[in-house]
Structures are given as structure tokens and as C-alpha cells.
Amino acid sequence: MRAFVTVIVDSIRLLRARALFWVSLFISAFVALIYLSIGFDDRGMSLLFGAFHFDMPFMTKGSEGAELLYLGIFRNFIVAWWLTWIAVVIALVSCAPILPEFMTEGAAGVALSKPVSRPLLFAYKYIGALLFIGLQAILFAVIVFIAIRWRVGTWNPTVFWSVPVVLLVFSYLFSVLVLLGIRTRSVMASVMLTLILWLMCFIAQVGESVCHSAANHGIGITGGELSEEERASWKAAYPWARLPYVVLPKPGETTSLLDRWIVLGDGDNLGNSTFEAMNRNGRFDNLDEGVKDDLARHSPAWVIGSSLAFEAVILGLACLAFSRRDF
Template sequence: MAVFIDALRLLKAKALFWITLAISVLAAVLYFSIGFNEEGITLFFGVETWENEFIRAGSPLAEMFYLGIFSMVMVNIWLSWVAVILALVTCAPVFPSFMQEGSAGTVLCKPIGRLKLFVFKYLSGLLFAFLQTSIFCLIVFFAIRFRVGTWNPSVFWAVPLIVLMFSYLWSILVTVGVRTKSVMASLLAALLVWGAAWISKVTEEYIYMAAEMGELPTGDGTMRLSDEEQQNFREGYALYSLPYKVLPKTTDTINLLQRYITVEGEREFSMTQLIGAMSGFGSEEDEVTEAALKRHSPVYIIGTSLAFEFVVLGFGAWMFVRRDF
């Protein structure tokens, strides 16, 4: 408890903590400002109106559209990118400052094991992501009730998923911070792994579509491959997908939210369904692509990512336990 309180006080003392929290609340309020009337979608609490014959007050598509903005824009852009970067910058000094002369030694003078101290110090760093995401989702929860008239607790799935995704990168910050005592080095390492994880995901999807579906995405659609070209991609898939298997699945972890969010408490949310309903017909090609993107199970996505995190944290804990203070 003392470690958690100390971490909370450290965060509260930083101006960036309050700035990031204020921006998160502002983003949630902007989401709250989107509503519906008889003509279509209203913006900024009714200041502007976007006329739409499919999405308006009382329309069955209103909730699906509102959830689409939450999962595709507010989560995929704000919580999983901007807010995470700000959280990494805010939390980056936690372990390097703790490793400075006298800081850790003072705590270790008390009857507490080094491994236990390391674990609780690591968990305390997740408080920032938890607090920020929880407040954001709480505002969104009431916004959905006020705008479309339904209570949708499935939006709170964003809290554990965002914290999980942050924990993958936080483990790298912690380990590099223990090794180098450098804020900049630990932050740079986390951002590099994050970028490598994103590139590995894009590469794996590209190779999979070529190997299993026989087509490649282009600027104008897709390009059909010959049988020989498809076979070449199949033979190279195991090698080219290896980085994706090893690295944490940051993007896929966030994308799990689209599987867990439900509409009217029973139907799984899908952007393909929304687009198909608005246009009057569904795209079979889009449905096939969406199924391909969901081929990995949540157990595989989270399990392999946590395995990476445990290995990295294990190395960091080993260095922390052996270091002289």
C-alpha cells in the first residue's frame, strides 16, 4: 500500500499527469457532445447538424454508430496512441529516479524483499493507465445512456485492454530503466519495440492475405496472385511471421475491444455491419477481410504478449535483485 500511495503521489506531483488527465476528460466530453435528432447527427451539443437518413434519433443504427466512434476513433486513436505515449513519458522517470543513489537503498533498509519491491513498484506504474482509462470510460458509459437510451457496460472492456497494452511497453521501460538508469534510453526502447510490433503485424497480415487468400492489397483494391506466387508466400510465411509471433500484439490487443463491445447487450459490434446497413447491402469482400483479421484468438493474442512481457520483466527483476545499492 505504501508503494502504491508513493507512486500516486509521484504522479500527482507531475504537471503532465494532470495535463493528460484533463485532455482525456476533454476528449470524453467531446464524445458526449455528439448526439442525434430527427434530421441526423448533432455535433457540439447541437450547434451543428449532419443530416443523415440512416442515423438519427430513434434509429436502430444510432447505438452502433455511437459505439463505432468510441471503439474506432476514441479508443484506437486517442487511448491507444496519444494517451499511451503521454503515459509512457509521464511514467518513464519512475524506475530511473528510483535507481539513483540513495533512493532504492532507503526503501530496502526496511524488511521487504527486493523481488517483492520490484513487482509492486512495477504494478504501481500501471495506476496511471488504469485511472486515465477508467475516468474516460465512465464518462462514455453515461454518454451512451444519455444519447441512445441504453446502459452498455461492455465499453468498460477498454479498461483492462488498454492497461494490458500499456503493460507490454511499461515492462520495457522498467527493464531498460533498471539497466541504464536513463529516462531517454528506456523511453526510446519502448517506442522502438512498439514500432517494431506494429510493423510485424502489418507484415504478417500482408503475407497471410497473399499466402492464404491469394491476393495483395493495393491502392485501388486488391491484386490477384498466380498460383506460383501464392505458393512462394506460403513457403515464406513461417519465417516472415516470426517477429509477429515473438513481439507483443499491441494493436491486436486493442482490436479485441471490437469483439467484446455489444449492441443492445447481445450482438457483437462490427463496422462491417454498420457500413452494410447504411449502404443497404453488405460487402462480401469486407466480411472476408474482417474474418481474416479476427483469425487469432484472444488467448493467443494476450497469451503470447504476456509471455514476452514476463520474459522482459524477469530479466529486469534479475538485474534489480543483483544490483548493489
């Protein structure tokens, strides 16, 4: 336990010493402030603490629309863009040197000559790095939790789901970064290859989804109806398109779980409310049940479980490489 606390404290010191951590935290605070500046009153909504006002009768203070918009901004901009893309990239770049630096000559010797096993030391270092994104996600969730209460008038503890979700997404990618860092000892190479893998995950998910829609619902890439012959060839191709999707982690789908887990005041989840809101406004009239089912056809256990299985394998390989390496 003492060794664990020591490594964690060391990780916090390391984070504090990195300029990117403070830059990232500053931007986080800025984004949170912008979010906090969105307000609602009896006539509609305002931006930048009332500097700009828009009359919107369906988005007045305490209305479902206001809550939906406020949480929607949190989900679709802050979580989907900032926390799962920009902040994760910054965190990956910041955390990338942790193991390669640790493994340089003269740096690892002291830690490895202590009565802490290498797998444990590896695990402590890994957990320490997760703090980077964890602290930011917690800070954000707390601000959003308070903001919702202030702006919408309800306490919504489900926003704290964003913390484990963001941590999961980061951990999938960081496991790859760690393995590459140990193998190559190159910060640049490991970051670049991890970003490529991230892109591959995205392509695999989109490919599987398109293939599934075409094979099961007869919807082509352009949205048109497919012939039976075309549908049959998509069905034949589907197992191949599914394979990379199954094997690779699912950062995009993991983030999408927030649509199911963030619950509004009426008990409905964010995803359903969004669909209903879209349909109420006449947008996406052709959004049929098939597509809706398609988007939610994988259970959270499947999405997280298969991603964690990938992460476990990668971490196992990284731990093995770390344990067997001479320093």
C-alpha cells in the same frame, strides 16, 4: 499488505506531482466532453451540444445506426487513437523516470533496507505505474458509459472492456520500458527504444497479416490476385514472417479485441455490426469472407496470452536485473 498500500499511495503522489499527468487528464476530460457533446434527436445527429446539426434519418435517437456510430467513435477514435496511442505515449514518458529515479544513489537505499523483498518492491512499483493509465481509462469508460445512456438510451457495460484492454496494451510496452530503464538508467534511451519496439510490433503484425493473406487467400499487397507461383513463395516466407509476430506483443490486435467484446443493444458485437454497416452502405463490396476471417483469425486467448508471455519474460528479466543490482 501495508508495504503494498504504501508503495501504491506513493505512486499516486508521484503521479499527482507530475505535470504530464494533469495535462493528460485535462486533455482526456476535454476529449470526453467533445464525445459527450455528440447528440441524436428525431431528425439526426448534432455536434457540440447542438451547435451543429445534421439531418440523418438513419441516425436518429434510439436507432441502431446512432448506437453504432456512437460506439464506433468510442472504439475508432477514443480508444484506437487517444487511449492506445496518445495517452499511452504520455503515460510512457511520464512513467519512464519512475525506476531510473528510484535507482539513483541515495534514493533506493531507504526502500531496499526495509523488510520487503526486492521482487515484491519491483512488483509494487510496476503496479503503481499502471495506475497512471488505469485511472485515465476508468475515467473515460465511466464517462462513455454515462454518455451512451444519455445519448443512445441504453446502458452498455461492455464499454468497460476498454479498461483492461488499454491497461494490457500499456503493460506490454511498460514492461520493456522498465527493463530498459533498469539496464540503461537513462529515461530518454528507454523511451526511445520502447517506441521503436512498439513500431516493430506494428510492422510485425502488418507483415504477418499481409503474408497470411497472400499465402492463404492469394491476395497481394496491392489487393490483386496472386499467381500460384507467387502464392507458393509467400507460403514459403510465411513461417519467417510469423516468427517476430509470435514472439513480440500484439498491442494493435489487443486493441482490436474491443471490436469483439463491445456488444451493441441487439447483441451483435461492434466488429460484425461495422462490417454489416459497411456492406449495407455499399462500401467495401469486395470485402470477402477471407479478409473478414483474416481479421478475426486469432483468438483473444492467443492474442493476450502470447503478449502476456512476452511481458512475463521481459518483466522476469527486469526483476532479475533489479534484484541483482547494487545500489
